[in-house]
Amino acid sequence: xxxxxxxxxxGPAGASATIEAAKAGLDTVLIDEQRAAGGQVWRAKGPAIxxxxxxxxxxxxxxxxxxxxxxxxxxxxxxxxxxxxxxTDGFRISAxxxxxxxxxxxxxxxxxxGAQERVFAVPGWTLPGVIGLxxxxxxxxxxxxxxxxxxxxAGVGPLLxxxxxxxxxxxxxxxxxxxxxxxxxxxxxxxxxxxxxxxLVRGAWWRLxxxxxxxxxFHECGIRSIEGDRAVSRVTIGAVDAxxxxxxxxxxxxxxxxxxxxHGLAPATEASRLLxxxxxxxxxxxxxxPVTDDVGRTTVPGLFVAGDGAGVQGAAAAQLxxxxxxxxxAEDLGLLTTRxxxxxxxxxxxxxxxxxxxxxxxxxxxxxRPGLIEAIAPxxxxxxxxxxxxxxxxxxxxxxxxxxxxxxxxxxxxxxxCGGRYCTETVTELxxxxxxxxxxxxxxxxxRPPLRPVPIGCLSGxxxxxxxxxxxxxxL
Amino acid sequence: MSQAFDIAVVGGGILxxxxxxxxxxxxxxxxxxxxxxxxxxASGVNAGTLSLQIKxxxxxxxxxxxWAKWQAMGAAIGFHQTGGISLAFNQREADLLQERxxxxxxxxxxxxxxxxxxxxxxxPGLSDRVVAASWCPQDGHANSSLTGQYYRHQLRDAxxxxxxxCPVTKIDQTDRGFVLHGYGETIxxxxxxxxxxGWLKGVAALLGVDLPVRARVNxxxxxxxxxxxxxxxxxxxxxxxxxxQKTNGTVLIGGGWQxxxxxxxxxxxxxxxxxxxxxxxxxxxxxxxxxxxxxxSWTGFEAHVPDFNPLAGALPGTKNAFVLGCVRGGYTIGxxxxxxxxxxxxxxxxxxxxxxxxxxxxxxxxxRRIL
Numbered sequence: 001x002x003x004x005x006x007x008x009x010x011g012p013a014g015a016s017a018t019i020e021a022a023k024a025g026l027d028t029v030l031i032d033e034q035r036a037a038g039g040q041v042w043r044a045k046g047p048a049i050x051x052x053x054x055x056x057x058x059x060x061x062x063x064x065x066x067x068x069x070x071x072x073x074x075x076x077x078x079x080x081x082x083x084x085x086x087x088t089d090g091f092r093i094s095a096x097x098x099x100x101x102x103x104x105x106x107x108x109x110x111x112x113x114g115a116q117e118r119v120f121a122v123p124g125w126t127l128p129g130v131i132g133l134x135x136x137x138x139x140x141x142x143x144x145x146x147x148x149x150x151x152x153x154a155g156v157g158p159l160l161x162x163x164x165x166x167x168x169x170x171x172x173x174x175x176x177x178x179x180x181x182x183x184x185x186x187x188x189x190x191x192x193x194x195x196x197x198x199x200l201v202r203g204a205w206w207r208l209x210x211x212x213x214x215x216x217x218f219h220e221c222g223i224r225s226i227e228g229d230r231a232v233s234r235v236t237i238g239a240v241d242a243x244x245x246x247x248x249x250x251x252x253x254x255x256x257x258x259x260x261x262x263h264g265l266a267p268a269t270e271a272s273r274l275l276x277x278x279x280x281x282x283x284x285x286x287x288x289x290p291v292t293d294d295v296g297r298t299t300v301p302g303l304f305v306a307g308d309g310a311g312v313q314g315a316a317a318a319q320l321x322x323x324x325x326x327x328x329x330a331e332d333l334g335l336l337t338t339r340x341x342x343x344x345x346x347x348x349x350x351x352x353x354x355x356x357x358x359x360x361x362x363x364x365x366x367x368x369r370p371g372l373i374e375a376i377a378p379x380x381x382x383x384x385x386x387x388x389x390x391x392x393x394x395x396x397x398x399x400x401x402x403x404x405x406x407x408x409x410x411x412x413x414x415x416x417x418c419g420g421r422y423c424t425e426t427v428t429e430l431x432x433x434x435x436x437x438x439x440x441x442x443x444x445x446x447x448r449p450p451l452r453p454v455p456i457g458c459l460s461g462x463x464x465x466x467x468x469x470x471x472x473x474x475x476l
Numbered sequence: 477m478s479q480a481f482d483i484a485v486v487g488g489g490i491l492x493x494x495x496x497x498x499x500x501x502x503x504x505x506x507x508x509x510x511x512x513x514x515x516x517x518a519s520g521v522n523a524g525t526l527s528l529q530i531k532x533x534x535x536x537x538x539x540x541x542x543w544a545k546w547q548a549m550g551a552a553i554g555f556h557q558t559g560g561i562s563l564a565f566n567q568r569e570a571d572l573l574q575e576r577x578x579x580x581x582x583x584x585x586x587x588x589x590x591x592x593x594x595x596x597x598x599x600p601g602l603s604d605r606v607v608a609a610s611w612c613p614q615d616g617h618a619n620s621s622l623t624g625q626y627y628r629h630q631l632r633d634a635x636x637x638x639x640x641x642c643p644v645t646k647i648d649q650t651d652r653g654f655v656l657h658g659y660g661e662t663i664x665x666x667x668x669x670x671x672x673x674g675w676l677k678g679v680a681a682l683l684g685v686d687l688p689v690r691a692r693v694n695x696x697x698x699x700x701x702x703x704x705x706x707x708x709x710x711x712x713x714x715x716x717x718x719x720x721q722k723t724n725g726t727v728l729i730g731g732g733w734q735x736x737x738x739x740x741x742x743x744x745x746x747x748x749x750x751x752x753x754x755x756x757x758x759x760x761x762x763x764x765x766x767x768x769x770x771x772x773s774w775t776g777f778e779a780h781v782p783d784f785n786p787l788a789g790a791l792p793g794t795k796n797a798f799v800l801g802c803v804r805g806g807y808t809i810g811x812x813x814x815x816x817x818x819x820x821x822x823x824x825x826x827x828x829x830x831x832x833x834x835x836x837x838x839x840x841x842x843x844r845r846i847l
Contacts, residue, residue, distance in 0.1 A: 083748055094748055276743070400628045403641065406513035409520055410625035417700050417771060448774045449746050453700060457766030460756040465565060465605075468753045468760075474715040474732065475784045475804070476533050476576060 011039020013307025014112030017322035124226030133262030148258020244371025264366025285311030314359030385416020487672030498818025515624030523730030560615025674777030701725030744775030
């Protein structure tokens, strides 16, 4: 059968869109890599920790999961989408699920893949024990596993206080929180936050608890180096200026066995790029994002994007965006009259402004600044999959490889299992410094399938040699 | 008026760059104009196979000489001579293999027919379903990703001008030669060489010339790094598989399975319906690759004309303009045929015959064959 709509990603945007689409009468299918809906922000507790007390984030997720369970839509969890092809009358999605290969035909696709972590290299960041801030939240939300026994939480953005708070709450020890931003930036964005008092109070509560627990919280500070023989054992920090550039000598060294490091989130654009949608660079929304209209329509007919994948704006905005997109798809496919679409969309559109203001203010705190590059030593690995240092990449750029695909071909940068998710932003910043281009001019490497690494054996499945459609031999 | 070059080469792949180098050696002031980055078309995205077993009989003398050029380039382009094995899994394929490889051996490639058992002795990771095989000790591979980097250095050392990200949108003919218009650039040149592969048809059309060029959309895939499971280049009797494990442990899988798209309407796209059988065939040949993860599949445009022979000579009906392209096995043959082309443009006698682009093409027959 052909679905009306396939939603990829069951986080705030995707799950909300599925509920709205099902209510509007669309034959909808929802696909997600995780075991349950909720995405990263409202990640469900794993089976081993069901009895643990619920967090506010967990409760919000539980409400969403309950609402999703109440509607009629097919759903595939633990399913890894590896390819999406656009054909004349719709899309074909290929996934690997626990029951084997999965093919889904659909008239429209809503990408709700969310964001990916952005981590800029610092000396020692590839040592075992260093994980992303987002990864730390996943460990704790799903498994109640702490990142370490004595943790440094470093980088920029709202996840710093959340991760530190969760470590403390779950009985761990935070050696220090190291925030590149001054406290004043938080105060300066208060006007944008006031419209979402619930979230504001929650953030303030994390800071209060950290203060009460006596956790050292350093503003205008960054990591100078992470050291250790086989894993993290020491972390040295120092002051930074307004551009996040190291300022003066290092000030303090901490014993620590883990570092949670993150510099904001970037839209996960691999699927929208694979499908050939136009993209634009917007530092204020996490970097490269698909070009969309108000309801999430991309430049590819039938392809929509909602949530952080369309520009990082946070969970509250994502939920509303998902619903708005679902209604627009229903109208495009003729399942809602224009009048009915307007009636249902109007209250959502009224509410989304405040949510977007809050989310964008949070993302603005993480816009990369020159200091992120200053902090990378010449021999620090930038592409960890292929073992390439800052020096290796800069040498290639200086030799004339001035565009993403040329750098990638010459050095193999970004050709490993992470698919460039770790290094693309850093390479972009390095190239822009040398060539004088803006990130938007520099561009982004071509996206190719599979969207995630997939074992050949999973793709080949059971097959009979005689059934392989081997074409006639090449001309002699 | 800006400086006039002796020749403008449109296309920064192997053919364009290597011909420009030959022309510079001969004293010409050349410029290479490329619509994206050097070596990012077929030259840089093919599977890097330097195997004589998959070369056309008629082009074998060129392939042998091209192979020697790659050997001389050596480590700078990741040259490896590993030997290659082509496989037959049933009697029909064994017959096909015998017929094809006998002709290629007669054309000069050191290919011998061996048993399935011998094939497995040389390549222990092969499936035990191999019934017959052929072996060529000269087969091997290079790293096609390095094409752009390699030629960028070569062109710079030879002081050849390069324009990247400069698609040519208009070509005017004047009594003094050609005026090429690109991205905010106007380039004057006395001569012109079109060496832009799959994009030949569109660029020749700027001069009012209709070249019967089509493009195949070849698919290539690469796996993550894995333990050593194979040492040679493994192919298939039909020519529809190439597979080798690089020194870094990744396995590169090609064979010319067709994706979608065309050079004129944008990019090539991987087609799941051909990608999966391509991977199945690879796994059937070397079963251990089943547990390796595919990291990336991509496509490259391989240009050809109806008779599958190269275009190498004067551009029909256009004075001082030349065309080089549609070389089947062009990765292996490219560096050599480019020297011949350079010699022709320099007014020297090429040591091997070239392929006149003005020859008649039986387009009807060729179309039926492709379909």
